[in-house]
Amino acid sequence: MVKYFLTRFLQFLIVVFLSVTLVFIIVRMMPSDPVEKTIAQITSTGTFLDPSDVEKMIKSLREMYGLEGSILSQYFQTWRRLITLNFGPSLSFFPTPVSSIIKESVFWTVGLLGVVILVSWTIGNILGVIAGYYSKKLPTAMKLLDLIFMIIRPIPYYILAFIFLVLFSYLIPAFPSQGAYSVGMMPGFNLSFIIDVLKHATLPALSMILLQTTMWFQSMKIISTGVTNEDFVIYAKYGGISNHKIIFRYVFRNALLPQVTSLSLSLGRIFGGALITEIVFSYPGLGGTLYSAIMSSDYNLIIGIVLFSIVAVSLGTLVLDFIYPLFDPRIRYS
Amino acid sequence: MKMLIYFRDLMSDKRFSFGFTVIIILTVLALISVMSPYSPVRWNVVPEEKPPSLKYLMGTTSLGQDLFWIVCFSIKNSLIFALTTAFLSRVLAIVAGMISGFEGGIVDRSIMILSDSLISLPRVPVLILVGAIFREGLNLYILALVMASLSWAWDARVIRSQILSLRERDFTLTAILSGSKSLSVVFKEYFPHILPIVFASTLNNMLWAIGIETTLSILGLTNPLIPTLGTTLHWALSYQALFLGVWWWVFFPVTVLILLFISVYLLSVSISEYLDPRMRIQRIGQAR
Numbered sequence: 001m002v003k004y005f006l007t008r009f010l011q012f013l014i015v016v017f018l019s020v021t022l023v024f025i026i027v028r029m030m031p032s033d034p035v036e037k038t039i040a041q042i043t044s045t046g047t048f049l050d051p052s053d054v055e056k057m058i059k060s061l062r063e064m065y066g067l068e069g070s071i072l073s074q075y076f077q078t079w080r081r082l083i084t085l086n087f088g089p090s091l092s093f094f095p096t097p098v099s100s101i102i103k104e105s106v107f108w109t110v111g112l113l114g115v116v117i118l119v120s121w122t123i124g125n126i127l128g129v130i131a132g133y134y135s136k137k138l139p140t141a142m143k144l145l146d147l148i149f150m151i152i153r154p155i156p157y158y159i160l161a162f163i164f165l166v167l168f169s170y171l172i173p174a175f176p177s178q179g180a181y182s183v184g185m186m187p188g189f190n191l192s193f194i195i196d197v198l199k200h201a202t203l204p205a206l207s208m209i210l211l212q213t214t215m216w217f218q219s220m221k222i223i224s225t226g227v228t229n230e231d232f233v234i235y236a237k238y239g240g241i242s243n244h245k246i247i248f249r250y251v252f253r254n255a256l257l258p259q260v261t262s263l264s265l266s267l268g269r270i271f272g273g274a275l276i277t278e279i280v281f282s283y284p285g286l287g288g289t290l291y292s293a294i295m296s297s298d299y300n301l302i303i304g305i306v307l308f309s310i311v312a313v314s315l316g317t318l319v320l321d322f323i324y325p326l327f328d329p330r331i332r333y334s
Numbered sequence: 335m336k337m338l339i340y341f342r343d344l345m346s347d348k349r350f351s352f353g354f355t356v357i358i359i360l361t362v363l364a365l366i367s368v369m370s371p372y373s374p375v376r377w378n379v380v381p382e383e384k385p386p387s388l389k390y391l392m393g394t395t396s397l398g399q400d401l402f403w404i405v406c407f408s409i410k411n412s413l414i415f416a417l418t419t420a421f422l423s424r425v426l427a428i429v430a431g432m433i434s435g436f437e438g439g440i441v442d443r444s445i446m447i448l449s450d451s452l453i454s455l456p457r458v459p460v461l462i463l464v465g466a467i468f469r470e471g472l473n474l475y476i477l478a479l480v481m482a483s484l485s486w487a488w489d490a491r492v493i494r495s496q497i498l499s500l501r502e503r504d505f506t507l508t509a510i511l512s513g514s515k516s517l518s519v520v521f522k523e524y525f526p527h528i529l530p531i532v533f534a535s536t537l538n539n540m541l542w543a544i545g546i547e548t549t550l551s552i553l554g555l556t557n558p559l560i561p562t563l564g565t566t567l568h569w570a571l572s573y574q575a576l577f578l579g580v581w582w583w584v585f586f587p588v589t590v591l592i593l594l595f596i597s598v599y600l601l602s603v604s605i606s607e608y609l610d611p612r613m614r615i616q617r618i619g620q621a622r
Binding site for chain 2: 022150163269290291305
């Protein structure tokens with residue numbers, strides 16, 4: 001038991017170590033001098049900068065890219081930033097610190113993804129168990145659904161989201177195409193703001209729900225096909241118990257456990273999973289912020305978000321691994 | 335001869351025959367790109383923004399390029415890229431998995447810790463970072479190398495477990511006792527057992543590779559002068575093709591991408607079912 005926790009924890013440390021090192025190496029492989037480039041870019045847009053602000057920026061940039069001190073001390077500097085969660089000021093929103101931008105974005109990402117994962121898990125599993133139970137002679141509607149899911153599954157998410165954007169925001173302008181709420185709306189806890197937020201979240205959420213439902217559907221279908229062939233189900237059928245009852249009382253409950261495991265895994269990945277959605281729909285979560293940071297070469301923000309999401313995802317998976325035996329009595333770490 | 339029988343069996347699966355046909359058509363399109371009258375990087379070689387017609391099968395772009403030929407070049411580059419990535423990452427997976435499974439001990443443990451870490455590493459942020467840093471400097475071969483080194487871990491694990499079970503079988507002992515070197519046992523005796531596993535996962539790796547490449551390219555994080563399906567869309571979107579009514583510039587690349595994805599996916603589903611003996615028996619039973 002203790003040994004399992006120790007090895008698992010060690011593995012977490014190794015993942016974090018490797019990825020921080022990787023990010024460090026990648027940033028150091030940059031072909032051009034990032035400091036000059038960034039300063040030139042900011043001044044070329046015609047923004048007026050106080051000379052003392054420029055000094056501060058150059059200093060912070062030099063520190064960030066580890067251009068001060070030896071390579072080793074630069075490397076430790078990266079670690080210090082990660083542990084204190086202080087990634088320095090953002091360059092495009094100077095002087096707002098990166099950590100407070102991340103804090104704001106996490107709220108939107110977690111809200112969006114939490115809803116998406118729970119909704120698609122529920123729909124996918126219910127449809128999946130029905131398809132699995134009737135897999136020998138699938139009703140026509142189910143066959144159609146199976147075919148549609150088979151076609152949607154391999155499409156890369158970016159393309160799917162893009163098709164949603166074109167269809168429902170451009171051809172049929174039913175939903176807003178970007179942002180989390182309308183420009184000029186004051187965030188607050190009132191009805192019109194909540195409706196506005198929901199309207200903006202519809203397209204990103206729907207596109208993700210569609211794709212994730214197919215995944216849950218397909219794995220649930222395979223699992224419940226197996227359960228349907230077990231003796232107790234066949235016995236229940238001969239015993240004259242209604243199909244409805246067999247599906248949801250017998251098959252569903254037995255097929256659910258592996259799906260719960262996968263659910264906890266995807267909940268653990270909540271901090272890294274919405275990058276592409278948020279980029280397509282300019283949603284102000286972590287991914288959307290990362291994209292605009294990339295576009296404006298805001299390296300402090302890029303490094304901050306990438307490191308944050310790597311560590312948060314690994315930490316989430318680690319915590320879930322630790323508390324999982326509390327929920328599933330069949331798992332014993334020995 | 336045996337290959338032909340496998341192929342005939344597979345073709346009886348509708349999913350396989352569909353996927354295979356589409357892939358063949360796309361490959362033909364990729365091959366005829368060598369006959370293109372225009373260079374893919376030259377602009378203003380044909381009139382701009384002409385809708386699809388007999389002369390310009392897929393219309394022309396705002397850059398004055400014939401979209402049909404651009405799409406052919408794109409398919410070629412995307413396929414070459416996907417194959418390169420899949421090949422490199424399979425080589426890594428086979429070498430790591432075989433060494434890990436056959437050597438055991440500390441070598442095995444360190445390779446497995448490394449692969450565990452890679453499996454749990456979120457790859458999309460890392461790849462976006464690589465794209466953001468290199469930008470135009472990122473050619474397809476560097477990207478393939480980066481992606482291959484991020485994606486070998488899971489298959490190395492599968493191969494390792496296969497080797498572990500093969501190692502305990504009698505033929506291993508026979509081979510070693512009759513004086514074969516361990517390396518030749520691994521490659522001569524085990525390799526044929528590993529190959530089918532590798533083949534099915536190659537297709538999945540290709541799908542992943544094209545998906546990531548497309549995403550990075552649309553975001554403008556690769557070299558936009560190399561025509562791939564992603565960079566074609568990148569140009570279309572940055573020239574506001576949809577708002578200007580140049581719909582074909584978006585429609586054809588997206589359609590080709592979707593066809594490519596569905597067909598490769600159907601091939602991989604059908605082949606891995608065929609390789610799984612339980613599923614194969616079920617299917618033959620159904621056919622009768």
